[in-house]
Each structure stands twice: as C-alpha cells, then as structure tokens.
Amino acid sequence: MWLVIVGVLMLIMNFAGIGPIGAWTWGDRWWAMLLPFLLAVLWWSWSDWSGLTRRREMDKIDAKREARRQKSLDALGLQDKNKRR
DSSP: OHHHHHHHHHHHHHHHTOHHHHTOOHHHHHHHHHHHHHHHHHHHHHHHHHTHHHHHHHHHHHHHHHHHHHHHHHHHTOOOHHHHO
C-alpha cells in the first residue's frame, strides 16, 4: 500500500511541478514514474504466492476468536487460575 501512495504522490508532484520530480518529463523518466506501481504489483504477487496474505488474515481471525473466548470466560467468571492471582 505504501508503494501505491508513493507513486500517487510522485504523480501529483509531477503534474503540479513540485520539486525535482516536477521537472521530470514522461519521455525521459517514464520508468521512474511507474516504478512504485510496478513494485507494488510485484509485492502483492509475491505476498499472495508465498501465503503471507493468507497467514495475516488467519492471524487476525484467530486473535478475534481468542478475544471473544476470553471475554466470554471473563463474563462467566471462569478465568485462568494464573490470572486470578
């Protein structure tokens, strides 16, 4: 996501003529303007291929499930013996 944000900021700077990026022309530096977007696509592809996205999603679900379980145990008064002390 950060790479997309950087790419959009670079495009805005180029169109507005801000800083050194504003002086770039599409004929000379088209590759530099599109590089953050290419890197974002490569990152997302690798993340999906390696299973990182799925693992993060499963970790979030497990954390929510454990929080719900702990809340229910606290409401019933069935706390862990270590937590009582």
